[in-house]
Amino acid sequence: MGKFQIRKFLIPLLLLMISEYLQTGDAKSNSLFINCGSSSNETADGRKWIGDLTSEGNFSVGNLGANINASTATLNGDSVFEPLYKTARIFTNSLNYTFNGVWGNHVVRLHFCPFPFENLNVNDSSFSVSANGLRLVSKFSVPNEIAYKNMEFQRSGVNSSSFSLIKEFIISVNSEAFVLEFSPSEGSFGFINAIEIVPLTDEIFGGSIDKVGGSAVTLNVSERGTETMYRLNVGGPVIKPTQDPDLWRMWEVDSSYMITANAGSEVHNSSNVTYASTNDSIVAPLPVYETARTMSETEVLEKRFNMSWKFEIHPGFEYLIRLHFCELLYEKARERVFKIYINNRTAVESFDVFVRAGGMNRAYHVDFLEPISSKINTLWIQLGPDTAAGAAGTDALLNGLEIFKLSQNGNLAYIDRFNALEESKGNSKSQILWIGIGAGLASVVFLAVITFLIIYFCRIRRRNFTKKNSSGWRGGSSHGGTVTNTYARGSVGGGQSVFGTLPSVRVGKWFTLAEILAATDNFDEALMIGVGGFGKVYRGEIDDGTLVAIKRANPQSQQGLAEFETEIEMLSKLRHRHLVSMIGFCDEQKEMILVYEYMANGTLRSHLFGSNLPPLTWKQRLEVCIGAARGLHYLHTGAERGIIHRDVKTTNILLDENFVAKMSDFGLSKTGPALDHTHVSTAVKGSFGYLDPEYFRRQQLSEKSDVYSFGVVLLEVVCARAVINPSLPKDQINLAEWAMKWQRKKLLHTIIDPHLKDKYCPESLKTFGEIAEKCLADEGKIRPTMGEVLWHLEYSLQLHDAWIRTNDAQSSCAVDSEGAQTEEQRLDLDGEEESSNMKASTPTDHSS
Known part of the structure; x- marks a missing residue:
């Protein structure tokens, strides 16, 4: 009975193994590896490559008489395919490779390795390739493509000297013959070194794919034709074709594509990884799932920042993004929950690999469809923790990544950036000559006009300078005790400005350097009240006895100088009770100094923690927040396009002698977007702990970035602690995350400043916490405006006053x-x- 049972289960198992072996063997036996331009066979990468001039193989080459069998004795570089790359077929007319008995889906790889041959310059080669009518490449330049790829790697800090190129496609063959046609561009030529054709015995793409930002769509990818743009082994080494024996795929390392290489740490697990589905064995080899990348230093870094990869792509196509996952560390669900972003849009929320794959060490993949407009040539993949999901770990994980371009109307070809440039250079030598002559004449005229304008404006400037020195300082309009004057820009008193692009007008009194030295007692360090990237700030007293703050730029600080220029520009057009006012300036003897109204009570932060100053009452804190909100609201709405502060924090909120709050430090400020735009694309700048995570991910700045930072300020005000404190326990390091956990539980009152205990209105604090939570929403579009924030803060103050x-x-x-x-x-x-x-x-x- 026992033997019968063993046979009963063993025989089907053996049949299944034999069937899989036969399928695999059939796939391998039906694969074609062709060594182009050669009459001999070669062994490379453990495979036999048939010379296209031999009688072996079920294929034929057309138009041989019009083509050249090229070869080279030496080849610079090191590759397992070097034996194949020493020969090539060069064609000056159309060249056809016809394969008979090929049916179904196949992986097609074209190998290109340029080398010099007789009188042909490979840098001038340009050609197109099609497969059974599907256009694969058009006006293709191999040397340019290789050079561009090496350049992209070098920009990422990776030393790359690749000398070859492999183009991979997945093509469905629905006819008896499969024809690869190579066509040189007019007056040019092309070449091919090797060809691979590998059958796909299983479906590699499913029928249903999640569309980014939308629902699942049914897509027959195989019938459309695809090009493999990128294939990465994330967090692991290169996986060579011999390690992926079913399809002989190459998996690159991912580090050169990361925006911040140290944002993700590599993890490895030698445990026995298995596939979540038996049909997934062809999707990727197991070594892909045995390594991964997870977020670095999640205990210290702000956990809202993500691991990000950026890829150059061809605009105007649809792309299939395949992400490979395998949970290598956690043994139960909800331990690691994260979000997936594709091109700055949320693709998946609350993604749990353990749940999706059905356990630990289970290989799993997910596909997304992303249409790319004709104006975009980059694709971003980002993973970050979903802090709202309540997971034990605030982390993200990725094992592998693939990007496939889908054909459009029978076309996969994209006229690359180099050929587009070459087409624009299609002028004859005579046209270029005339353009050069015209440019030369225009340059002469231009220089003459510039010289005339310089002389003219120098005379006007000298005349204005004489008038100014003879008439002294002219009073202007007054605002809040600050006198506003406008002068023409320039070095005054014979001094030379170190700033070349300052605003054409300035607001305030012009101070001589002697007056500044007298006001600060020769920049006495005892009078220093602050220091920043721009330089130092001193307390001073001008002639009429008014106390002022004097900001002196440091010429050695290039960053400070740039910020200083911005501050001058902003303060020249801003006036508001809740913005620090500029009284005047000094531009003399290579000095650049700004003079502000003096804020007697210093920064808001100094009254919250870190000093011996008396703590602010709840009412004072509300009034300070309301004042700062009014200042920001004016910035966002007062100008035609609005102004984004970009560095909202408690050290940039100053308090005067009456504790009236005023926003300061406009060195990072940026003019807002035009009416028909929602954001300004710019490099990320700001202060750690206050920085809007959406702005960090997308590099798209809007007024809502200030709203997020102000939300952090509100939490700092109520909790009276630093926004980032690495000395605290892990879950308390980041104030925004820690406080929001309590706020979502309606328990914010449990972590407030102890000085406020029993001295505030509970309803007022509830309203305050709710508006702070709205400010810290992950997506800017659902955050309130500063006007709405202001309204809620004023309402919170009313509740507190009524309670009192x-x-x-x-x-x-x-x-x-x-x-x-x-x-x-x-x-x-x-x-x-x-x-x-x-x-x-x-x-x-x-x-x-």
Whole structure:
């Protein structure tokens, strides 16, 4: 009975193994590896490559008489395919490779390795390739493509000297013959070194694919034809074709495509990895899933930042993005939950590899469809933790990545950046000559006009300078005690400015350097009240006895100078009660100095923690936040296009002698987007802990970036602690994340500044916490405007004021009640007993 049972289960298993072996063997036996331009066979990468001049193989080569069998004795570089790359077929007319008996889906790889041959310059080669009518490449330049790829690697800090190129396609053959046609561009030639044709015995693409930002769509990828743009082994080494024996694929390392290479740490696990589905064995080899990349230093870094990869792609096509996952560390669900972003849009929220794959060490993949417009040539893949999902680990993981371009209307070809440039150079030598002559004449005229304008404006400037020195400082319009004056830009008093692109007008009084030195006692360090990238800030006193803050730029700080220029430009057109005002400036003897109104109570942060200053009351904190919000609201709405501060934090909120809050430091400020745009594309700048994660991911700045930073300020105000404190436990390092966990539980009151205990209105704090939570929304479009934030803060203050009045009234009623009871007792009691009772009931005894 036992033997019968063994046979019963063993025989089907053996049949299944034999079937898989036969399928694999059939796939390998039907594969074609062709060594072009050669009459001999070669062995390369463990495979036999048939010379296209031999009689072996079920294929034929057309138009041999019009083509050249090229070869080279030496080849610069090192590749397993070097034996194949020493020969090539060069064609000056159309060349056809016809394969008979090929049916179904196939991987087609074309190998190109340029080398010099007789009088032909490979840099001038240009050709097209099609497969059964599907255009694969058009006006293709191999040397340019190789050079561009090497250049991209070098920009990423990777030393690359690749000398060859492999183009991979997946093509469905629905006819008896499969024809690869090579066609040189007019007056040019082309070449091919080797060809691979590998059958796909299983479907490599499923029928249903998730569209980024939309629902799943049914897509027959195989019938459309695809080109493999990128294939990466994320977090691991190169996987060579011999390690992927079913399809002989090459998997590159991913580090050269990462925006920040150290944003992800490599992890390895030698455990036995298995496929989540038996049909997935052809999708990727197991070595892809045995390594991964996870987020670096998640305990210290702000966990809203992501691992990001950026790829150059061809615009105007649809792309299939395949991500490979295998949970290598966690043994149960909800340990690692993260988000997936594709081209700055959320593709998946709350992605849990363990749940999706069905356990640990289970290989799993997911596909996404992303249409790319004709104006975009980059594709971003980003992974970051989903902090709202409540996972134990705030981390993300990726094992492998593939990007496939899908054909459009029978076309995979894209006229590359080099050929587009060459087409624009299609002028004859005579045209180029005339253009050169015209450019020369134009240059002469231009220089003459510039010289005339320089002389003219120098005379005007000298005249204005004389008038200014003779008439002194002219009073202008006044605003809040600050006098506004406008002068023509330039070096004053014979000094030379170190700034070349300052605004054409300046607002305020022009100070001489002697006046500045007198006001600061020769920049006495004892008067220094701050320091930044621009230089130092001193407290000073000008002639009329007014206290001022004097900001002196450091000429050695190039970053400070750029920020300084921006601050001058912004302050020249901004005036508001809740923005720090500029009183004047000094531009003399290569100095650039700004003079501001003096803010007696310093920064908001100094009143929250880190100093011995008395703590602010809840009402004071609300009023400070309201003042800062009014200043930001004016920035966002006061100008035609608005102004984005870009560095909102508690050290840039200053308090005057009456604790009126004013925004300061506009060195990073940026003019907002035009009416028909939602953002400004710019490099990421700001302060760690306050930085909008969406701005960081997309490099797209908007007013909502300031709103996010202001939300962090609100939490800093209520909790009175630093926004990033690595000395705290892991879950408390980042204030925004830690406080939001409590806010979502409606328990923000449990982590507030101890100085506020029992001294605030609970409803006021509730409103305050809710608006802070809205400010910190992951997506800018659902964050409130600064006007809406201001309204909620003012409402919070009203609630607190009403609460104070109610408490005062209740205290007053309690006192009156105590007094009335005492009077009754005094009338009803006699002698010492009355006196004793009165003493025990005095309001003083109940004042607590």
